[in-house]
Every structure is written in C-alpha cells, then in structure tokens.
Amino acid sequence: MTSPSPSIESLRAGDPQALESLFQLHSDRVYRLALGLLRERQAAEDVVQETFLSAMTHLDRFEGRSSLGTWLYRVAYNASLTRLRERPTEPLPPDEPEAGEPPLPRALVEWDLTPEEMLMDSEARRHLDAAIAALPASLRAAFILRDVEELSTLETADTLGISEGAVKVRLHRARLALREHLAEYFGKRAARKEGEK
Amino acid sequence: MNCEELIRYLSDYIDNGLSESLRADAEEHLATCHNCHVVLDTTRQTIVLYKEANREGIPVDRRSALFGQLQKALAARRAARGPS
Numbered sequence: 001m002t003s004p005s006p007s008i009e010s011l012r013a014g015d016p017q018a019l020e021s022l023f024q025l026h027s028d029r030v031y032r033l034a035l036g037l038l039r040e041r042q043a044a045e046d047v048v049q050e051t052f053l054s055a056m057t058h059l060d061r062f063e064g065r066s067s068l069g070t071w072l073y074r075v076a077y078n079a080s081l082t083r084l085r086e087r088p089t090e091p092l093p094p095d096e097p098e099a100g101e102p103p104l105p106r107a108l109v110e111w112d113l114t115p116e117e118m119l120m121d122s123e124a125r126r127h128l129d130a131a132i133a134a135l136p137a138s139l140r141a142a143f144i145l146r147d148v149e150e151l152s153t154l155e156t157a158d159t160l161g162i163s164e165g166a167v168k169v170r171l172h173r174a175r176l177a178l179r180e181h182l183a184e185y186f187g188k189r190a191a192r193k194e195g196e197k
Numbered sequence: 198m199n200c201e202e203l204i205r206y207l208s209d210y211i212d213n214g215l216s217e218s219l220r221a222d223a224e225e226h227l228a229t230c231h232n233c234h235v236v237l238d239t240t241r242q243t244i245v246l247y248k249e250a251n252r253e254g255i256p257v258d259r260r261s262a263l264f265g266q267l268q269k270a271l272a273a274r275r276a277a278r279g280p281s
Contacts, residue, residue: 028254
C-alpha cells in the first residue's frame with residue numbers, strides 16, 4: 001500500500017485525487033476478488049468499473065461502520081454474485097453451506113512438486129484452476145478474501161454479510177475441498193509416473 | 198484427539214485459533230499420525246499455492262484505461278444530474 005486511504009469527505013466533495021487514491025489502493029483487490037469468482041478477465045474488469053462507479057454514486061450510503069475497502073469488496077462481491085447467477089452452469093451457493101461436517105480427506109499422498117514447481121507446470125496449473133472453479137461461490141469468496149487477500153475473519157464477515165463463525169466454516173470447507181481436489185490429481189500423477197517406470 | 202477431531206480443528210490449528218490445551222492435543226496427534234500430518238502439510242501448501250497463483254492485479258495496459266472510463270462515467274452522471 002503506497003498511497004494513503006482518502007477520506008470520505010474528500011470523496012464526497014468530488015476531489016479527483018481522492019478518487020485516484022481510492023482506485024490505486026483498492027482496484028487490484030477488487031479485481032482479484034471478481035476474477036477469482038468469475039474466472040474471466042473481462043468480467044472482472046467490468047466488476048471493477050461497476051464497483052467504483054456504484055460506490056462513488058452512493059457515497060451517502062457509506063455509514064463508516066466498516067472500512068472503505070471492506071465496503072468496496074462488498075459491492076464487488078454482490079456485483080460478482082449477480083453475474084454468476086446469470087450463468088446457467090455456475091454452482092450457486094447452497095442455502096446452508098455451514099450445515100454438517102465436511103467430508104474427511106481421502107487422498108493422503110505427499111505431493112511431488114513444490115508450490116513453485118507447481119505454478120510453472122501447465123498441467124498442474126490447470127488443476128489448480130479447475131479446483132477453485134468447482135467450489136461454490138460462497139466458499140470461493142471466503143477462501144479468496146481470507147487466504148489470498150489476507151483479510152481478517154471480521155473483515156471477511158463484513159464483506160460477505162455473514163457471521164465470523166460462518167466465515168470460519170466456509171474457509172475450512174474451501175481449504176479441504178481444494179486440498180482434496182489437488183491431492184487426487186497428485187495421486188493420479190504419482191501412479192502414472194510409477195506406470196511409466 | 199483422533200483423526201476426525203484433528204480434521205475438524207485443522208483450519209483453526211493453521212490459523213492459530215485453538216486454545217492452548219486443544220493445540221497441545223492436536224500436536225500430540227500430529228506427532229504420531231502420518232496421514233493427518235500429510236493433510237496438514239498439503240493444506241498449508243494449498244493455501245500458499247493459491248496465494249502465489251493469484252498475485253496478479255489489473256493488467257498494466259488496462260489499468261489507466263479503466264480509470265479513464267470511470268472518470269468519464271462519473272462525469273456523465275454528474276452532468277445528467279445537472280448543477281447542484
């Protein structure tokens with residue numbers, strides 16, 4: 001973070017520098033949240049545009065109970081969800097994603113690539129994308145905000161409009177589901193390598 | 198602590214959110230359970246992977262264009278509202 005957060009008063013007064021500071025400070029995070037949810041660059045850019053336009057037009061609705069950043073993420077999250085709902089194939093969040101225990105891990109092999117190697121391996125990278133695309137949007141959002149953007153549990157709860165307890169449950173489910181998906185891939189990969197010997 | 202309980206507390210363990218006594222129980226289990234140790238290790242790797250894989254922000258060539266569009270759209274809205 002290089003530029004200071006602009007004051008709400010300067011934004012309401014239409015100060016162009018305040019707008020630029022706000023954009024500099026939060027647009028990448030808004031973009032990553034939207035890209036993580038929508039998996040399309042153009043759609044993520046559209047959400048950035050919509051988020052800042054909506055926020056600047058409705059500054060009077062900002063009550064200061066959360067930070068400006070959290071407020072922007074909330075606008076971006078809702079804009080992304082609206083777009084997801086328009087997609088017929090998207091797995092929408094179940095009504096009660098917190099209900100019940102998540103399934104126990106089944107794939108228990110150690111992985112043969114370090115995270116750095118995995119990011120360079122195109123096949124592994126595809127599985128990384130497929131794993132997060134398969135998560136319901138509600139779990140994906142909790143994971144992106146907490147583990148990728150490193151927001152606190154409280155900030156994530158404010159953004160998603162849920163309790164801190166629900167954030168923890170969603171995050172736990174997301175982590176386990178992503179790990180399981182990747183672990184299954186690594187298991188198959190290890191078996192394939194063994195067969196090639 | 199058994200495997201099922203360890204998995205239930207896994208995220209809280211990773212986030213340092215367990216009480217001292219639960220943390221000690223979890224560590225005692227992890228010291229002897231290879232499978233749970235693998236799950237812990239690969240869950241941590243999963244988090245690192247996605248953090249590293251999602252560092253990109255708005256593409257440089259699109260950033261100023263997006264900001265320009267935003268300024269134009271805001272100016273148009275202000276003009277449509279008329280002088281305040």
